[in-house]
Amino acid sequence: MYKGQRNPLYSYELQRKIVDRLTPFPDADYSKPEGYETCRYPYSGLSGSQDEVAAEQHNEFASILAKVDDLLNGNVKDWLNMESFExxxxxxxxxxxxxxxxxxxxxxxxxxxxxxxFQPTKVRPHESGEPSGPSNVTVALESPCWSVPEEVSL
Incomplete structure (x- = not known):
């Protein structure tokens, strides 16, 4: 609640049922009944017959942590700080x-x-006729940018 109003981004009660017609797997059905209340991270909203018990246990554990808002805020903060955006x-x-x-x-x-x-990528060969990509790239191991560590643990 914020200033007496429910935040629909935090939780929302469905006014109609939602039928998942996308999934070819019956055990991955994300359909939801009318009146279902959505939830946000870190809570689980899975409600399939095989998922309900696991989701309930997960949600109880998340509530015990008592840092639900911190977990959600941290998740959003991490997303905003991702380096994949320029x-x-x-x-x-x-x-x-x-x-x-x-x-x-x-x-x-x-x-x-x-x-x-989805649109397939059109592949254009190099003008020289040679294959493109990392297969034709070489780096001298003596390069100052590359070194072998003293101990290597695999």
Whole structure:
């Protein structure tokens, strides 16, 4: 609750049931009944017949930690600090090509969007006719940028 209002990003009660028609595996059904209350990290919202007990145990453990907000905030903070984006603006703008944030709110929606957007890469050979990529790259081991550690543990 914030100023007397429920935060829909924290939790939301579904007004209609959701039927997962994407999954070919019956044990990975993400359908939800009307009235289902969503949850956010670190809580588990899995409600399938085989997932319910494990989700309940996980959620009890998360509640015992009593740092639920800290865990969520830390997760968001880590995401914002990821180095895979070139600029802070890129972090904010990343979901916008999809049009809706919800597409990235769960793995099923994200995968469906990725599948729908997939376009095969066109391969263009080098003009010289030689293969491209790391296969034709060599680095001298004497290079000052490379050294063998004293002890190697494998």
């Amino acid at each position: 600029t802070t603006g890129g972090k904010v703008q990343w979901p916008t090509p999809a049009g809706k944030y919800n597409i990235f709110s769960n793995t099923t929606s994200a995968q469906r969007w990725n599948d729908d957007q």
